[in-house]
Amino acid sequence: MAKYSKNIQDYKPPSTFNKKGLPIIGIPTTAGTGSEVTHHAVIIDSKNNEKISCRGEGFVPTCAIVDYDLTLSKPRRLTIDSAIDTLTHGIEAYVSKKATLFSDRMALDTIRLVTQNIYAVDRDPKDLKAREGLMLAATLGGLAFSNASICLVHGMSRPLGSNFKVPHGLSNAMLLPTITEFSIDHAKSRYADCSRAGNFASQDDEDDIACEKLIKGLYKMNKDFDVPSMKKFGINEKNFEEKLKNMATDAEVSGAPNLNPRVPSVNEMIDLYGKAWRAF
Numbered sequence: 542m543a544k545y546s547k548n549i550q551d552y553k554p555p556s557t558f559n560k561k562g563l564p565i566i567g568i569p570t571t572a573g574t575g576s577e578v579t580h581h582a583v584i585i586d587s588k589n590n591e592k593i594s595c596r597g598e599g600f601v602p603t604c605a606i607v608d609y610d611l612t613l614s615k616p617r618r619l620t621i622d623s624a625i626d627t628l629t630h631g632i633e634a635y636v637s638k639k640a641t642l643f644s645d646r647m648a649l650d651t652i653r654l655v656t657q658n659i660y661a662v663d664r665d666p667k668d669l670k671a672r673e674g675l676m677l678a679a680t681l682g683g684l685a686f687s688n689a690s691i692c693l694v695h696g697m698s699r700p701l702g703s704n705f706k707v708p709h710g711l712s713n714a715m716l717l718p719t720i721t722e723f724s725i726d727h728a729k730s731r732y733a734d735c736s737r738a739g740n741f742a743s744q745d746d747e748d749d750i751a752c753e754k755l756i757k758g759l760y761k762m763n764k765d766f767d768v769p770s771m772k773k774f775g776i777n778e779k780n781f782e783e784k785l786k787n788m789a790t791d792a793e794v795s796g797a798p799n800l801n802p803r804v805p806s807v808n809e810m811i812d813l814y815g816k817a818w819r820a821f
């Protein structure tokens with residue numbers, strides 16, 4: 542904005558902003574988005590009370606300073622939701638149609654680091670090793686999905702966030718088990734790898750078993766970490782039903798569902814929102 546338009550609305554998607562502005566130094570204070578290494582920047586326009594998800598090369602920081610010390614004071618809900626966002630980046634980057642061997646290594650390490658450390662941080666928020674693991678996962682996850690992509694969970698999560706003010710990590714958590722269940726048969730061996738990397742399954746479990754354990758494990762995580770249902774979060778059911786069609790259409794327009802192993806129709810996305818509503 543210092544170099545180009547002073548109005549944040551001019552950087553709004555669907556257009557991408559690829560011109561380089563002044564150098565950006567990215568310093569994350571949560572272990573979640575990986576924005577310090579991606580071309581995404583979510584900015585709150587306080588004048589219009591709007592969350593804008595800016596995209597383009599112009600948003601890639603010149604330098605990232607990644608220091609887990611900055612996350613030590615973060616409260617439980619924010620810590621957990623950010624970690625589940627990171628886990629979603631790992632899984633989606635790995636199952637995405639744009640995954641490559643290069644992004645795969647980072648994606649699997651992202652999954653491994655989240656599941657190795659999320660319970661430890663929950664037990665002891667000052668566990669430095671675990672905080673470090675989650676921070677490293679967030680940066681790796683950002684690199685993984687920037688080089689592959691995010692898919693259906695993020696595609697459907699954003700409309701939920703913008704319509705009902707659900708924080709990003711939490712809306713991912715509300716959808717991740719249901720959408721994994723929907724997609725899993727279309728990329729069994731990939732999801733099985735995710736399951737083994739995250740220690741949901743053991744290394745010698747067959748793909749079918751590993752996939753079953755992944756779904757069970759994701760539902761269990763939501764329970765263990767008190768992820769609220771959409772209803773408990775405070776979303777009004779009637780309001781939710783009225784918005785379903787628009788949310789599913791917005792998700793489709795984002796393009797993210799097209800990169801999912803199973804590409805849903807708008808009606809299938811409406812069903813998925815409904816299923817996630819009833820899931821827990």
Ligand SMILES: [Fe+2]
Nearest residue numbers: 574626630695
């Ligand atoms: Fe995300």
